Amino acid sequence: MTAPLTFSAEVANAKANGLPIVALESTIITHGMPFPQNLETARLVEKNVRDAGAVPATIALMDGQIHIGLEGDALERLAQTKDAKKISRADIAACLSMGWTGATTVAATMICAQLAGIHVFATGGIGGVHRGAELDFDISADLQELAQTAVTVVGAGAKAILDLPKTLEVLETLGVPVIGYGTDDLPAFWSRSAGLPAPLRMDTAAEIAAAHVMRGKLGLSGGQLVANPIPVADEIPSDQINPIIEAALADAKGISAKEVTPFLLRRIFDLTEGRSLTANISLVLNNARLAAAIAREIGAN
Template sequence: MSIETSSLPIIYSDEVATARAAGKPIVALESTIITHGMPYPENVSTALEVEDIIRKEGACPATIAILDGVINVGLTTEQVEELAQRNDIMKLSRADLAYALVAGKSGSTTVAATMICASLAGISTFATGGIGGVHRGAEESFDISADLQELAKTPVMVVSAGVKALLDIPKTLEVLETLGVPVVGVGTDEFPAFWSRESGFSCPLRLDDPKDIASLYAMRKALGLEGGMIVANPVPEADEIPRNEMETFILEAISEANRRSVSGKEVTPFVLSRIKDLTEGDSLVTNIALVKNNARLAARIAKAL
């Protein structure tokens, strides 16, 4: 492990430290997918397979997590296994990231926290499943993910299959427009809806070549524009669950979450788990496929940068 000499508690795995020294392209990966997004052992196998996909594309994977108050940029297989099975792991975003470091806690990083840590490590490209956004009923609950504001502040490209379809997609797109966050569809004019290739809503921008996406990021940087951008990459057609079919399961899962008074950070993991049960595991298969698809594209963009 390579330890940063500044006052910031950050450690780089040997693989990431070597890549940084050589100027090799690096792709950041979140760890919430390991602790809260998928069940064991699929969470571990997916995390390791995604890292291998990035390596095969010629880039270096950097899964990010907080372990005992230290930012780890790049995890060993043993650390991934530990994260997947510990029951004291916090789910960290911008509001509590610093607390975990000061209090010596361990936590997985959401999109927002991963962006912050990636930026600190000089990593510009990040692959995930789907970003957070405006929750359905937010006009009553005010439940809006910190991911959206982070995208307006932190200069990291986030490759995702759109936003999780359990969210309010049109309101999420409106907030992103207000915050000045570019939303770029890849091979599509329609914004993808995580498990489904279509959401019923247009994607504001479109670029199909990783080199063009990298050029857009570089141009924003040259213009001095703050924040990152979303690269919306639809799930492969062979792996998708049609939008109309998914909506039935989503509504049932959200209804159950409301009945049980599930709130805050627990909503998404609860709904994802219920959807997995309702789809008899099909949603998990699709989730794994889209994460791998995003990792592959992110590696190609990182190389183009």
Template structure:
């Protein structure tokens, strides 16, 4: 792994000292938000994790290496670069071998975090089963990775552009536990409540950590989804976001947008249709997740 992984000085020092580390993805920087909000948010999220007593490790691909932890200059480069590839499991070997600049999705970040020995990963929302997947077979690689990589993923549920019911069914089939914080139901990214129940409600970080340690000590490999709903003050009305999502999905279909281009298109279109309010919600929920992830990392020790 020394040939493929490079740690930032901050993360290397944390590893040497045995301090808790929280992984962060980078597609939210290169494909999830516009510049300069993307870089500003990334820095603020890292600072929230530091304030919580843990060390942030934003993960990306640069110069043929998996970078675990980015310098401010590297964050800026990633946030500005139009050449950053969106990296999932299938793309990792190509991007590393070809020395491409790459931003890691949930799936790729989980792989890299596990390689680096990091057990807690904070993101906005996980991918899932897309609407119409019964004919398109469009299912995010995030779900397969959650069944493979032993990393806890703190998120605001699944993006509301997805079929959340089928997403939860898929996770159940693959034995991925879904925990909820502060409520019984699974969150839906822009709104706190998807209308679907999570598997278990575990509010306290110490109890979440005990759950994770028990699962992995039993030899039950794979990840855990920890659903942390967007704060009510920052949430969008469910009826409004559902109607806007339906419009954006229809426009994507009419334009023939498919595959990994769908999610960035939909997020950008929803931002436009909400006149920027969805971006404010996205930023708020990521910061909220960072607080929960830092608490969990400390509890895991």
């Protein structure tokens, strides 16, 4: 049996000619910001991948198909869909079989990227262990996916609303390489440092690509997490963002499961008067450029 994959013309051409490709998630479009800003940002992220020498493949589930790359009309349609489902490993098959419109999380994007033969994926930040998880066991499926799906994921660390020490500990237990790009400190999404050491450090895209290729030669399951610090100009230092995160968490009492992260991001946007979204867009673009460089290097190996 073959997976129901539909490739955009641009991605199909890239695959046919061995060009580097970068997978992009779609929850940032449907659950990250309102229309038309979500569409403008999605196009800007794709442009940054192209300008950095790779082909963008925004992934979404539509009409019973996994779309690897979205044509202009499909991207605009997704950006205006108000009831798109937030899809992870647990519900990807149901979404396809029921014909729902689904936006892919980190975990689902990794699954689809691997099915499509794409090695590198750029996102904002991964999910992880939520604060208080020792009581409610709220842990993102992203962590298990990183342990079993061979895709290198470029993000600005884990989202700062999470319990970052516990997230790092789970990644270590699962055997996921966590690579600080040009840094010895683990980034914390909006901030350049979480106050935690990065387990590994690599300073070039070529080094990261070589490690990805070597994992394949060794037959190791799972991918790599590349923690890429937000550009200095757009950083919100931890001493500024942490009190705001605490206030948002207090407001989120009674909210659970997949609704927690979107609520917190919206609340933090309000409390920072939009500064968090500016930072979020900056770090996504930064990750897209690095992912494109890694994809080019993997292609050269």
